[in-house]
Amino acid sequence: MIAPQSLPDEIPMTPEIKTLAVLGAGTMGHGIAGQAARFGCTVVLNDIDEARVQKGLDAVRATFRTAVDKGKMTSDEAAASLDRLRGEVSVEAAVASADLVVEAVPEQMPLKRALFERVEAAAPAHALLGTNTSSLSITEIASATKTPARVVGLHFFNPVAVMPLLEIVRGEHTSDAVVAAARAFGERIQKTCIVVRDSPGFATSRLGIALGNEAMRMFEEGVASAEDIDKAMVLGYRHPIGPLALTDLVGLDVRLAISEHLHRELGTDTFRPPQVLRRMVRAGKLGKKTGEGFYKY
Numbered sequence: 001m002i003a004p005q006s007l008p009d010e011i012p013m014t015p016e017i018k019t020l021a022v023l024g025a026g027t028m029g030h031g032i033a034g035q036a037a038r039f040g041c042t043v044v045l046n047d048i049d050e051a052r053v054q055k056g057l058d059a060v061r062a063t064f065r066t067a068v069d070k071g072k073m074t075s076d077e078a079a080a081s082l083d084r085l086r087g088e089v090s091v092e093a094a095v096a097s098a099d100l101v102v103e104a105v106p107e108q109m110p111l112k113r114a115l116f117e118r119v120e121a122a123a124p125a126h127a128l129l130g131t132n133t134s135s136l137s138i139t140e141i142a143s144a145t146k147t148p149a150r151v152v153g154l155h156f157f158n159p160v161a162v163m164p165l166l167e168i169v170r171g172e173h174t175s176d177a178v179v180a181a182a183r184a185f186g187e188r189i190q191k192t193c194i195v196v197r198d199s200p201g202f203a204t205s206r207l208g209i210a211l212g213n214e215a216m217r218m219f220e221e222g223v224a225s226a227e228d229i230d231k232a233m234v235l236g237y238r239h240p241i242g243p244l245a246l247t248d249l250v251g252l253d254v255r256l257a258i259s260e261h262l263h264r265e266l267g268t269d270t271f272r273p274p275q276v277l278r279r280m281v282r283a284g285k286l287g288k289k290t291g292e293g294f295y296k297y
């Protein structure tokens, strides 16, 4: 007889997440590691080489320094948080005693699936396996493992120390206990959680791209200037930043990739990437990071 896949109830759950492994020490990984260390977790930060691990640890130190300078954290709290954080180049060693693994490596399905296979083999049986993907299917990532019930989307926002939301994404097989443990963890590290079913773009990216694409089409049609389109949302709808300025901040290439993915998955014209977006990406105008997008920097 073929052994059935682990069902949700068969997974022994930790009552509390104390030790975290974060895979990928880039923009998101260092932010997640810093936030968890700050609110009491022991954290191991992993990347593919020592230089990248160190860069991630340095970025956490810089975040804490800013928090101390702004009076949001004492220097004793910063020092205690840093004591709870260490770097590790081996994935297997990083996850060996984790209660929760958060994967934050580049947005490529084959890369994430291969990593989850390795993580499942090396992490404790009770560990939750989280992914910070902003658009890929949790169910598809989970299907690289034998225990999809413990795989969950943990979608944080950039910069992690500042943005209050954690979008918890429930895959087809994610257990209720795993969603509850993920929520408890999110609240412990001071995030407000929403729970979303695994569907393209979840709640955040789907609505964000819909608004951004329409703003770009309006810009293309000459409805108004970039500044005025953004002001419409900032002053008329109380958005903290306009859709075009946000596109510049996130990166036009990143937004194009997500838009193409949503268009493929959902089929509606809302997600067809605007021509102006394609043109600007081809011209290397990727937003703030290249000095020019809808605005000049």
Ligand SMILES: NC(=O)c1ccc[n+]([C@@H]2O[C@H](COP(=O)([O-])OP(=O)(O)OC[C@H]3O[C@@H](n4cnc5c(N)ncnc54)[C@H](O)[C@@H]3O)[C@@H](O)[C@H]2O)c1
Residues within 6 Å of the ligand: 023, 024, 025, 026, 027, 028, 029, 046, 047, 048, 052, 091, 103, 104, 105, 106, 107, 108, 115, 132, 133, 134, 135, 155, 156, 157, 158
């Ligand atoms: N940047 C954002 O605003 C944002 C927001 C929410 C979610 N995300 C998602 O978070 C994930 C990471 O994005 P990012 O912006 O932090 O990317 P990034 O490029 O800044 O960092 C990714 C890091 O992963 C490392 N890495 C690559 N392969 C690895 C492996 N096998 N093991 C360990 N580390 C590995 C890279 O060296 C790099 O340091 C992506 O899935 C992205 O879609 C990004």
